[in-house]
Each structure stands twice: as C-alpha cells, then as structure tokens.
Amino acid sequence: MHLSRDIVLLITHSGDFFTIDRVAEALSKKGVQPFRLDTDRFPLEVELTAHFDNCKIYHTIEYGGYSISTEQVQAVWLRRIWEPKLSADLAPKFREACIRESQATLNGFWDSLRNAHWVDNLECINAANDKLRQLRVATEVGFVIPQTLVTNKAESAKEFFHQVNGKMVSKLLTPLSRTMESTSFFFYTSVVKEEDLQDAESLRYCPMVFQEQIPKQWELRVVYVNGKVFVGALDASIYNTSKVDWRKPGVDVGVWQHYELPEQVLRRLQIFMNKLGLLFGALDFIVTPSEDYVFLEVNPIGEWGMLEKDLDLPIASEIADTLLL
Numbered sequence: 124m125h126l127s128r129d130i131v132l133l134i135t136h137s138g139d140f141f142t143i144d145r146v147a148e149a150l151s152k153k154g155v156q157p158f159r160l161d162t163d164r165f166p167l168e169v170e171l172t173a174h175f176d177n178c179k180i181y182h183t184i185e186y187g188g189y190s191i192s193t194e195q196v197q198a199v200w201l202r203r204i205w206e207p208k209l210s211a212d213l214a215p216k217f218r219e220a221c222i223r224e225s226q227a228t229l230n231g232f233w234d235s236l237r238n239a240h241w242v243d244n245l246e247c248i249n250a251a252n253d254k255l256r257q258l259r260v261a262t263e264v265g266f267v268i269p270q271t272l273v274t275n276k277a278e279s280a281k282e283f284f285h286q287v288n289g290k291m292v293s294k295l296l297t298p299l300s301r302t303m304e305s306t307s308f309f310f311y312t313s314v315v316k317e318e319d320l321q322d323a324e325s326l327r328y329c330p331m332v333f334q335e336q337i338p339k340q341w342e343l344r345v346v347y348v349n350g351k352v353f354v355g356a357l358d359a360s361i362y363n364t365s366k367v368d369w370r371k372p373g374v375d376v377g378v379w380q381h382y383e384l385p386e387q388v389l390r391r392l393q394i395f396m397n398k399l400g401l402l403f404g405a406l407d408f409i410v411t412p413s414e415d416y417v418f419l420e421v422n423p424i425g426e427w428g429m430l431e432k433d434l435d436l437p438i439a440s441e442i443a444d445t446l447l448l
Contacts, residue, residue: 129155129156129195129197130155130156130157130158130191130195130196130197131150131155131156131157131158131196131197131198131199131200131443131446131447132158132160132191132196132198132199132200132236132239133146133147133157133158133159133160133200133202134160134162134199134200134201134202134203134204135159135160135161135162135202135203135205136161136162136163136203136204136205137161137163137164137205137208138163139161139202139203141428141432142202142426142427142428142431142439143159143202145428145431145438145439146200146202146439146442146443147159148439149439149440149442149443150443150446150447153443153444153447155443155447158184158189158191158196159187160184160186161186161205162203162204162205162207162229163205163206163207163208164186164208165207165225165228165229166207166221166225166228167207167208167209167210168186169184169185169186170184170185170186171183171184171185171228171229171232173228173231173232173235180235181193181194181235182231182232182235184232193232193235193236196236196239197239197240198239198240198241198242198446198447199236199239199240199241199242199446200242200442200446201241201242201243201245201248201424202424203424204229206222206226207221207222207225207226209221209222233245240446240448242402242403242442242445242446243400243401243402243403243423244400247399247400247401247423248401248423248424250399250400251399251400251401251404251421251423252297252422252423254296254297254332254420255273255296257399257420257421258271260395260398260399261395261418263398264391264394264395264398265391266391266395266416266417266418267415267416267417267418268417268418268419269334269335269337269417269419270283270286270287270334270335271332271333271334271335272332272333272334273296273330273331273332273333274326274330274331274333275326275327275328275329275330275331276326276327277320277323277324277326277327280320280323280326280331280333281320281323283333284315284317284320284333287335287336289317290335290336291314291315291333291334291335291336292312292313292314292315292333292334292335292336293312293313293315293331293332293333293334294312294313294331294332294334295331295332296330296332314336315333337409337411337417338411338412339359339409339410339411339412340358340359340360340410340411340412340414341356341357341358341359341382341409341410342356342357342359342407342408342409342410343355343356343357343382343384343406343407343408343409343410344357344379344405344406344407344425344426344427344429344430345384345392345405345406345407345408346403346404346405346406346425346427346430346436346438347392347396347401347403347404347405347406348402348403348438348441348442348445349402349403349441349444349445349448350393351441352384352389352392353427353430353434353436353437353438353441354381354382354383354384354430355379355380355381355382355429355430355433355434355436356379356380356381356382356410357377357379357380358377358380359409361377378433379429379430379433379434380434381434384416385416388408388416392406395421396421399421399423401421401423402445403423403424403442403445404421404422404423404425405421405422405424405425405426405427406418406419406420406421406422406425407419407420407421407422
C-alpha cells in the first residue's frame with residue numbers, strides 16, 4: 124500500500140515504545156502521516172531499493188505492508204539507528220559482511236533524504252556525541268562543569284584522585300550500549316575508591332574519563348526542543364549515596380518533579396544548543412546544595428518519555444511541531 128505524499132519518517136528500532144508512539148500520535152493529530160522504520164528489521168523484514176541513472180535517483184522502502192519513496196518524505200525524526208537483527212542460521216563468517224553492507228545501504232538512504240527536514244541532522248548528532256567537545260562548548264557558553272581528566276596514564280589518574288580529595292567518579296567517553304534497558308551492558312558513572320587505583324596500569328589499554336564527584340541537591344533531566352525547555356528533577360537525597368547514576372537499574376529515585384531553570388541557565392542553554400547545531404537534546408545537570416548548576420552532558424537522542432509520562436510535559440507534541448516547521 125502506498126502512503127500519501129507528505130510523510131514524516133520516524134527512524135527507530137523494533138524494541139522502541141512510548142516515545143515513538145507519542146510522536147507518531149501527535150503527527151497524526153496534526154494531519155500528517157508518520158512512517159515508522161525499525162532499522163534492526165533491515166534487511167530481513169524491510170525491503171529497500173535504490174535506483175540510479177543519469178536522469179533520476181530515487182529510493183523506495185517497503186515495510187509493514189506499506190511502501191514509500193524518498194520524494195514523499197518531508198521530515199525525519201532520528202530517534203535511533205540500530206544494528207540489524209540477522210537470522211541465527213546465518214553462517215558467522217558472513218554475519219559481519221551482512222551487517223556492514225546493510226548499514227552502508229541505509230547510509231545511502233539517509234543521504235537520499237538530505238533535502239528533508241531532520242530532527243536532528245545525522246552529522247550534527249555524531250559531532251555532538253563527542254563528550255570532550257561538549258565540555259569545551261559548555262565552558263565557552265559559561266556553564267560550570269566538573270573538573271575532568273581523560274587519560275590512559277595511571278600516574279595522572281592517581282594524582283587527580285588526590286587533587287579532588289578522593290571524591291572521584293569514572294565513566295567512558297562512549298556508551299557500550301545505546302539503550303537504557305536493565306538488560307543492557309551499559310557503563311554507568313561509578314565512584315572510584317583508592318583501592319580501585321591499584322589496577323590503574325590497565326588504563327594503557329583503554330583511556331577513561333575521571334571527574335570530581337559533585338555534591339547533589341537535585342539531578343535534572345533537561346529536554347530541549349527547538350528553543351522550548353522541559354525539565355524533570357530528582358531529589359538526590361532520596362536514593363542511596365553509593366548510587367552515583369540514577370539511570371542504573373534498581374535505583375529507587377523517587378518521583379520526577381517539575382522544576383524551573385533560572386533565566387541565565389536558559390540563555391546559556393540556547394547558545395550551547397545553537398553551537399552544536401541541535402534542535403533536540405536531553406541534558407543532565409546537577410544542582411548543588413549551594414544552588415550552582417553543573418553541566419554534565421547532552422545526549423542528542425536522549426530519553427524523555429519518563430518526563431512526559433510522569434509530569435505530563437508535552438514533549439512529543441513539541442517534537443511533532445518541530446518536524447513540521
């Protein structure tokens with residue numbers, strides 16, 4: 124079945140729920156046809172064809188009984204790009220090549236949509252995911268950031284530990300998983316104890332990020348959508364002090380609460396997002412007991428469903444409006 128000409132493509136994966144459904148629903152209410160593309164279903168269940176000749180280039184996608192072409196897509200929401208789910212019957216020696224070719228084919232499809240309106244542009248997302256660039260830009264716009272060390276040198280890590288008076292956490296520059304499900308292998312922010320540094324020589328195999336541990340009164344998830352800001356706050360005193368990262372499975376974080384950012388933080392946030400070229404982002408801040416706002420990071424495709432669900436914040440509707448600009 125062919126859909127109407129004006130389509131908004133929603134790029135995600137088959138395990139995604141709630142947020143993707145809310146944005147699709149918001150688009151439908153605004154009279155626009157959403158088309159969900161589960162990237163992990165390609166190539167087994169999604170059929171993609173690209174035609175090239177001297178006169179015309181066009182792509183078609185067939186999935187879920189529907190067919191669309193590049194020309195029909197007016198906007199794209201890049202929610203998630205996932206690795207293909209391949210059959211267990213596929214010989215291991217072919218698996219890597221099939222994944223690589225599938226991803227290359229999808230990359231060509233994304234390129235064919237370069238004239239559509241993206242939230243957000245893939246190149247901007249990839250650039251903004253650089254955590255060290257985030258910290259640099261954050262300081263340029265005036266945000267307070269934690270003292271940070273990135274190193275593969277054991278002695279530097281030990282010196283930094285004493286520099287921050289033993290209040291140190293560690294994390295990676297890149298996630299080991301792109302999901303926040305409890306079954307995923309995801310390296311959360313963790314406290315570093317002095318005995319942990321006995322194995323610091325292993326850093327020569329993999330550099331790590333070390334930061335001073337910031338005292339918390341509130342932890343904020345700030346969702347930015349094209350200049351609009353939606354904030355959820357967690358009372359840091361509720362959960363166990365040994366749990367440094369509220370995203371860890373099993374952490375009782377209490378309830379999300381409404382929170383209003385000061386005007387100065389809002390101004391810096393706008394400049395920060397403009398510098399990264401992002402229309403959307405999920406940012407994490409700590410509010411200290413002395414009411415300083417400390418920037419931690421921005422995730423260009425971060426989670427926000429819990430804020431819409433628990434606080435009734437109209438984030439999906441705002442994303443839909445931004446897609447239709």
